[in-house]
Amino acid sequence: MITINKPSKDIQLKSPLPNNIMVSGEAMAGKTTFVGDFPTPFFLSFDGNAVKEGRDGVDLHDSMSWREVIDVIPQIKSAGYKTIVIDTIEDLLDGIEKEITNGGTIADMSNSFTGWxxxxxxxxxxxxxxxxxxxxxxFIARTTTDADGEIQSDARAKNFSWLKGRIDGEIYIIKDxxxxxxxxxxxxxxxxxxxPHLANVADPEREGQERKAAALARREALLNKKTGDKN
Structure with a gap:
């Protein structure tokens, strides 16, 4: 039963710590290596690379069942892992497409609407x-940078946009x-x-705002000092 309370007199907004995160970047930027420092990670490796590196996980790049992926999630938690990694969302989408088309593509289906x-x-x-x-x-995502300097996902825009609505933040790994x-x-x-695994992630937007606020504070202090000297 849904209960509606009276309007709050004092609203205290909260900023929950990020728990659902996208890690994006170009190929070979170090996305998997970065995520390896998260608490006890288990990789659902849809490109197979994480398992080849010796990380805890399952290699799903040759074959997968979306139902089996869902069924294994509670087992990952009960085994004692703290982090679950989808590596990568592009390869997950490719795996689903191969499964529903028996190794083909949706474009070749007689009813592509059902496929999508x-x-x-x-x-x-x-x-x-x-x-x-x-x-x-x-959620690890491969991205590229277009001619205008905009970062673009290798995944279908519709799926990428939907996923971004369900995360707390996106960390971009700079290749250089x-x-x-x-x-x-x-x-x-x-x-x-x-x-600790997020403490050293740079925050350019916040750092820029902090520099601007500090500069304004210094300017205000200088103006106040000049005014005081005149008096």
Whole structure:
């Protein structure tokens, strides 16, 4: 039963710490290596690379069943893992497409509408099960930079946009130097509040705002000093 309370007199907004995170970047930028420092990660490796590196996980690049992926999520939690990693969302989408087309493509199906509907439905079910698992959830995404300097995902725009609506923030790994930085996040936290695996992620937007605020404060102090000297 839904209960409606009276309007709050004093609303205290909260900024929950990020728990569902997208880690994006170009190929070979170091996305998997960065996520390897998250608390006890288990990789659902749809490209097979994480397992080849010796990380805990399952190699799903040759064959997968979307139902089996959903069924294994509670087992990952009960085994003691703290982080579940989808690596990568592009390869997850490719795996779903191969499964529903028996190794082909949706474009070759006689009823492509049904194919796309199944792909979108299976993708959403997997993502929602990962998000509600109470584990830290990481979605690795391969991206490229276009001629205008805009970052574009290798995944279908529709699926990528839907996923971004269910995350707390996106960390972009800069290929030169493998430096992680926040591209976007829902809340604002003090650096000391963040867990160790996120504490060293740069935040260009916040850092820019802090520099601007400091510069304005220095300007205000200087103007006040000049006014005081005249008096």
């Amino acid at each position: 509907s199944n792909l979108n439905g299976h993708f959403k079910k997997i993502i929602l099960e990962v998000v509600k698992s109470d584990l830290t959830a990481v 130097g493998h430096k992680p930085e926040w591209r976007a996040h829902r809340g604002y936290w003090k650096k000391e509040e963040l867990p």
